[in-house]
Amino acid sequence: MRTFAFPAEWPLAGKRRTTVGIVAAIVTLALVAAVVSPRADFAQFAQLVVNGVITGSILALAGVGATLIFGIQRIANFAHGDFLTIGAYAAFVVNSLLGQNLALAAVGAMAAVALFAVVAHFVLFRPLRGRGTVALALISVGLGLVIRNGIAIVAGSEIRRFQVSQSDVIELGVVRLAPGQAVAIAVAVIVAPLVGLFLARTRVGKRMRAVADNRDLAAVAGIDIERIAVYVWILAGALAGLAGVMLGLEQGTFDPNMGVGPLFLIFTAVVLGGIGSAYGALFAGLALGLAMELSTWDGFFGGLDAKYKPVLAFVVLILLLLYRPQGLLGRARIL
C-alpha cells in the first residue's frame, strides 16, 4: 500500500476542538434562526426529525458495514448500495410471495445479504486481496452491475412494494406516519443503538474496530484477522439487508436500481465519520440523514427545496474532503 504523507501545514490537522466548536456554532445558529423565524412550524419539525431518523439510520447501518469493510480489507465497496437492493428483494420474497410478516421478512433479508456478502468475500475479495484499492473498487463496481441486472432479470424490472397498507395513517401526537414508516422508525430506534452497543461491549465488536483501525497492530496483538474479516462481512451484509428493507419501506416502492442513488450518501456518511471508524459512520449517518431532512424545514430560513437534499450532501462531501478528510471527529493521520 502506497501512502503519501501530508505537509505539516495541512489545514485543520488535529484541531478537533475547533471543528466541534464550528459544528456547535452552526447548530446553535440554526436553532436560534428556527426560534426567531416567524414561519417556524414545530409539527413539521417533528415530522422531519422522524424522517431524518429513518433516512439517517439507513445511512448509518449501511455506513457501518461499508466503513468496516474498508478498514479491514481496503475495499471501497461500490456494490454496497446494491447489497441494500438484495435485502429489499429478499424481504419482498418472504413478505409478498410467502405471505409472512415484515419482521420475518427483515430477518430473511439480513440472512440473505449476509450470506451473499460472505460468498462475495470468499469467492471474490479474499482471493484478490492485495490487488490495490483501485482494482478492487473496479471489481466491486462490476459486482454491483451483476447484482443490479441479475435482480432485474430474475425478479423483473417493474416497481415493487411490500405488503403493508399504503393508505392507513398512524398518528403519534403531531407526527403522521404510514405503517411502513412506523416499522422503519421502530427498527431505527432499536437497531442503531444495538449496533453501537455491539461494537462497544462485545469481544467481536471490539476486535472488529481494532482490525479496522490498525490491521497490523491488531494482528500483532493476537487477533485472528481472517476470522474477524468473515464476521465483518456477515455484519455488513446483515445491516445492509436491514437498511434495504427500511429504504424500501421509507420510499414505499423500489426497483432493481434502488441502491444506485443512496451509494454516494453512504460513502458521504463514511467519509464524514472518518473512513474505517464504525462509531463515526453510525454517528455521521444519523447526522447526515437529519441534516438532509431538516434542511427542508420552513423555519430554517424558509427551508431548502426538497430536491436539493442530495446536493446538500454533495456539498458537505466536497467541503469535508477539502477541510477535514479524516472525518468530523477523526484524528489527522496519513490519508
Add this chain to the structure above:
Amino acid sequence: MDIFNVPFWTFVAVIAGIYTIFALGLYVQYALTGLPNFGHVAFAALAAYTMAILVIRFASPMPLAALAGLLVAVAFSFVLGIPTLRLRADYLAIATVAGGEIVRYLALNLQGLTGGPLGSIGMLGPTKLAQYNGPWDALIRRIVDALKESSIFAPVASRDFAMLLIVWPLALLLLLVFWLMARSPWGRLMRAIREDEAAAAAVGKNVFRAKMQALALGALLGGLAGLLLAWQIGIVTPDDYQPTFTFYAYLILILGGTTRIWAIPFGAALFGLLYSGTRFLNFFPLSLFDSGERAYLRLLLVGLLLIVLMAVRPQGLLGNRRQLLLQ
C-alpha cells in the same frame, strides 16, 4: 434485423469512435496517471447539457456553446480534484462517484433548466419541442451532399457515414496527440506519479499540479465525447448519462490493454461489437430471454467481464503486465 446491415454497423462505428475519445480521457486519468475516476460520465453530461441549454435557451452560436460546454466540464474536474488529489486515491474515487450521481440527479430534477426526464426536447416546456441540432445537421447535410457527388462514396452516403468521417479522424488525431504527450517528459512524470507518488514528490515534482492536469485533460476529452454523442443522437436526456457509461469506458480500456494507447480504438470496436452484437444473439438458449431482459443480460455481462478481466488480466487483453505495476 440482418447481421450485414450497413447502416446499422455504420452507426455502431460512429458510437465506437465517440467511445474511443471518451475512453481516451479515462486513459489519461486512470491508465497514465493512476487516478480512479468513477464518474467520467459527469464530464460528458455537463458538456452536452451546457451546450444544449445555451443553444436552446440563449440562442448562442454552436461553436461558442460547445466551447462553454467543454469549459464547464473542465471546471467540474477542478471541483472534484482540488479537494481530493492530495489524498489517497480512494477519496477521488468516492468524490467522482458522488459527482457523476449529482450531475445526473440535477439533470433529472432541475426541470426548468434541463427539461427533466424528457431531456433537451422539453427545455422550452411541454408544448414546444426544443432542438439544438440545427447548425450541426446543416453541416452534416452539406457533407452528405458532397459525398453523393463523388463516385466512390455515393452508395454509402448517409448521415451516419458523414459523422463517421468527422469522428474517427478526430479520434485518431487525439490518440496521436496523447501518444506523443505520453512519450514526452510530461508523460513520464505522469507514469512516475502512477507508480510512486512519494518518489516523484521527492525529486521536486509538483504532484498535485500534475494530477490536476491529468484530471482536467481527461475531463476535456470526456466533455468532447459528450458533445459528439449529443450531436449524433440529437437529444440529451438524463438516461444517456447513466453511471454505467463510465464503466463501458473502463471495459474498453481493459479490453484493449490498459496502458496501450493505440489499443483503445480496438477496445472500443470490440466493445461496440460485443454490445451491439448481442442483439443478434437471438438463438436458443438466449431466445428464452425477451429483448428487455436481454438488455439487462448485456449489462450483467459487462459487470462480469469487468470482474473477470480485473481479476485475471488487469493489464488488458493486449497489455503488458510490466507496464502496469499499479500498487
